[in-house]
Amino acid sequence: MSAVMTTQTAPQPADFAAVRATNLAVVLRHVRDAAPCSRADIAAATGLNKATVSSLVVELIERRLVRETGMTENRVGRPATMIVLDGGSYAAVGLEVGADHLTAVALDLAGGEVVSWRRAFTPSPRSVAAIATLAGRVITKVTGTGRTVLGVTVGVPGLVSADGTVRAPVLGWYDVDLAGQLRRALKREVSVEPSATLAARAEQRLGPCAGLENFTVVIADAGITAGLVVDGRPLHGAHGLTGQLGHIVLDPAGPPCACGLTGCLEAYAGIPALIARALPDALEDGPVVDFAPEMTRLLTRARLGDRATLDVLGDVGRRLGQGIAVLANLVNPEVVVLGGLYEPLAPWLLPLAQAELRLRSAAPDAGGCRIVASALGPVAAATGGAVQSLAAVEAGTLPAV
Amino acid sequence: MSAVMTTQTAPQPADFAAVRATNLAVVLRHVRDAAPCSRADIAAATGLNKATVSSLVVELIERRLVRETGMTENRVGRPATMIVLDGGSYAAVGLEVGADHLTAVALDLAGGEVVSWRRAFTPSPRSVAAIATLAGRVITKVTGTGRTVLGVTVGVPGLVSADGTVRAPVLGWYDVDLAGQLRRALKREVSVEPSATLAARAEQRLGPCAGLENFTVVIADAGITAGLVVDGRPLHGAHGLTGQLGHIVLDPAGPPCACGLTGCLEAYAGIPALIARALPDALEDGPVVDFAPEMTRLLTRARLGDRATLDVLGDVGRRLGQGIAVLANLVNPEVVVLGGLYEPLAPWLLPLAQAELRLRSAAPDAGGCRIVASALGPVAAATGGAVQSLAAVEAGTLPAV
Numbered sequence: 001m002s003a004v005m006t007t008q009t010a011p012q013p014a015d016f017a018a019v020r021a022t023n024l025a026v027v028l029r030h031v032r033d034a035a036p037c038s039r040a041d042i043a044a045a046t047g048l049n050k051a052t053v054s055s056l057v058v059e060l061i062e063r064r065l066v067r068e069t070g071m072t073e074n075r076v077g078r079p080a081t082m083i084v085l086d087g088g089s090y091a092a093v094g095l096e097v098g099a100d101h102l103t104a105v106a107l108d109l110a111g112g113e114v115v116s117w118r119r120a121f122t123p124s125p126r127s128v129a130a131i132a133t134l135a136g137r138v139i140t141k142v143t144g145t146g147r148t149v150l151g152v153t154v155g156v157p158g159l160v161s162a163d164g165t166v167r168a169p170v171l172g173w174y175d176v177d178l179a180g181q182l183r184r185a186l187k188r189e190v191s192v193e194p195s196a197t198l199a200a201r202a203e204q205r206l207g208p209c210a211g212l213e214n215f216t217v218v219i220a221d222a223g224i225t226a227g228l229v230v231d232g233r234p235l236h237g238a239h240g241l242t243g244q245l246g247h248i249v250l251d252p253a254g255p256p257c258a259c260g261l262t263g264c265l266e267a268y269a270g271i272p273a274l275i276a277r278a279l280p281d282a283l284e285d286g287p288v289v290d291f292a293p294e295m296t297r298l299l300t301r302a303r304l305g306d307r308a309t310l311d312v313l314g315d316v317g318r319r320l321g322q323g324i325a326v327l328a329n330l331v332n333p334e335v336v337v338l339g340g341l342y343e344p345l346a347p348w349l350l351p352l353a354q355a356e357l358r359l360r361s362a363a364p365d366a367g368g369c370r371i372v373a374s375a376l377g378p379v380a381a382a383t384g385g386a387v388q389s390l391a392a393v394e395a396g397t398l399p400a401v
Numbered sequence: 402m403s404a405v406m407t408t409q410t411a412p413q414p415a416d417f418a419a420v421r422a423t424n425l426a427v428v429l430r431h432v433r434d435a436a437p438c439s440r441a442d443i444a445a446a447t448g449l450n451k452a453t454v455s456s457l458v459v460e461l462i463e464r465r466l467v468r469e470t471g472m473t474e475n476r477v478g479r480p481a482t483m484i485v486l487d488g489g490s491y492a493a494v495g496l497e498v499g500a501d502h503l504t505a506v507a508l509d510l511a512g513g514e515v516v517s518w519r520r521a522f523t524p525s526p527r528s529v530a531a532i533a534t535l536a537g538r539v540i541t542k543v544t545g546t547g548r549t550v551l552g553v554t555v556g557v558p559g560l561v562s563a564d565g566t567v568r569a570p571v572l573g574w575y576d577v578d579l580a581g582q583l584r585r586a587l588k589r590e591v592s593v594e595p596s597a598t599l600a601a602r603a604e605q606r607l608g609p610c611a612g613l614e615n616f617t618v619v620i621a622d623a624g625i626t627a628g629l630v631v632d633g634r635p636l637h638g639a640h641g642l643t644g645q646l647g648h649i650v651l652d653p654a655g656p657p658c659a660c661g662l663t664g665c666l667e668a669y670a671g672i673p674a675l676i677a678r679a680l681p682d683a684l685e686d687g688p689v690v691d692f693a694p695e696m697t698r699l700l701t702r703a704r705l706g707d708r709a710t711l712d713v714l715g716d717v718g719r720r721l722g723q724g725i726a727v728l729a730n731l732v733n734p735e736v737v738v739l740g741g742l743y744e745p746l747a748p749w750l751l752p753l754a755q756a757e758l759r760l761r762s763a764a765p766d767a768g769g770c771r772i773v774a775s776a777l778g779p780v781a782a783a784t785g786g787a788v789q790s791l792a793a794v795e796a797g798t799l800p801a802v
Contacts, residue, residue, distance in 0.1 A: 159763065159764050159768075167764070167765065213639070214638050214639040215639075226731070228731070228732070230631050230632075230636060230638075231631075231632070231634065231636075233632065235631060235632075235732060236733075237615050237631075237732050237733025237734065238614070238615040238616075238733050238734060238735035238768070238769055238770070239733060239735075239764075239768055239769045240733070241733040241763075241764040241768035241769075242731060242732055242733045243731065244730035244731065244763035244764070245730075245731065246763075247730055247761070247763045248727050248730065249651070249723070249727075249761070250650070250653075251652065251653050251654075252651075252652050253654060259763065261761065322650070326649050326650075326727055326731075327731060329645035329646075329648055329649065330627070330629070330643060330644065330645065330646065330727075330728060330731060330732070331629070331636060331638050331643055331731070331732065332637075332638025332639050332640060332641070332642040332643045333638065333639060334639035334640075360648070360650070360662065362560065362642075362645035362647075362648045362660065363560050363568070363640075363642040363645070364568065367560075367638070367639070367640055367642035368639055368640045368642075369639070
């Protein structure tokens, strides 16, 4: 594929700067995928001529995005200096706000992990201050390694309006101006996205969905949300309000849901419902707000083959399959990835979820849809936040020199 | 916006033909939107220089895609000849297969209607022959007007695999190779798409959704299917198996559905269910296979304010709103258009559908989603089939000279 369009009729040398930025990004992406590589490799792979590649590489080195290695290529003729991404100059920061935790990840330009932290967190009126404090610490840590922060993206378990306002009932947040508050606290630009959308970005770059054009990530935390990727891009819909999988009503005669309806997927298969069903004693001191210890107990019982626990997990898997079938009938993803707190439970959830999906799909063979467990662990959404800034650079939005 | 990318570093004069085709399409689209217009208008609007525009217009005239009018522009200096689309040389053909009807539309390049036919139809083992016969007649009619057929696209009320195989239980079709059979019968290329996807194309070009990037068309025939447009493009998912809105289970304790489940949206709100509920006497001679006369009776009763009929329509609207709420919670469309046999019923369906959508949306104010009636009438899907071939031409796939 040629990176450049050109024409003999050449009407106007209009968008030279835009073409240059596009070509810088083309070279950067090639180095990411193929490093270490020589200037000649880049020219051969991108269709750009060698003089252009040399000029682009000079600029990328000046911008500290790539660097020359001591390595040379083993070949006939003059040895070629090899180029790799410069991991030491920049890092992108992602955070995830969960109902009982905050996660922070910083990745260098080559995708190397600079920071990976997890903190207990209790949503409260001062929640945003706690998030800003953690973000500030990550930024200090990153700049302390001599790197410049490329961008900060925060994932939340709820709906995000185009202006960054968040509605996340599981946090007790209604129309919280998270982006604005963090911008003021950190004195820098901050993006806010649904956690499931960020997890989908991470899966697309690093997980089993790498290269897939149509897939969905389902994240269980206090709620159940979905990040849909359609034709290779995250689905934002008309106003960014997508992926509310947890509030599909499976049975109007079902248990009450916090949203005010009855029989929502969340009321059967959300983590609070799962804990209440499998570990009723956990509720003796009031609602569970810290999921980690209960999840550990649940996993222990499942591994020991406790019949009551397995029955609950089987039913949760079945309900999850019913919700995923609705999604699959509408948008036909190739893969649905179970992430967040579903990930460790996946061995017990997947068989009945997949069976129910097949049973309820209008298309034969579930429209080709498979349900799999994430391989990215609990940092998926925060990682996706960092990936988002890396992707912006690779798409041509280069950091200021 | 400049139509051409060019660069000072000009690596290779690689894709001259591709750039030329792109620019031909750019000019063609501008003429479509702004006709009648002069060469100077085209140059000013597209950023192409005048010599290039003149050369492109000569080629478009040779290809019989545009023509000069007698008109000239009223202005100072030499009068400019005005250009319009050439409606007389080509036409695109669309057909829709319904459970009780076939529809055929042919549009000229300017979107003018050359053919608009509707025929009664009974799905049977010889269905495909009847469809081929109608398509053949449309092609004969179009060529009889001196026009060349640009393409033939057929919409079906079901799932279409990537290879054109159709699964449409409402027609009694399971894995019917419709595209292959029509190709052999007509001795030309034929595309097959879900009717709802084609209806969405028509709405995007001609209906109230013109210019919208995220909307959904819901078509009621014997089944209920949805055509989703996401980021301006029809959603095909991983394998083209999208939009099965009718088989969302609203209540597992609900009435049996033909699909084998219970309480599907179709079992409450599909046209056969609606007729059975509102006009139980219609079933005295067995299942209703011809909907038109029953729809007329239903509409008459609704207009006369018959309480039982209004109650059924209200409940159908409410169920439809429940199904649309699921869709809206997942993909956040700006507008949901009710088409097919819902269109004439929309005044009675919309109020309760919209109320239920609001009640069940996780996002405030239904995520901004409005439900509206189509304005395209029963030819929407067939029109969308024709629009698909016109769009291909306008995107640069010009007919062979």
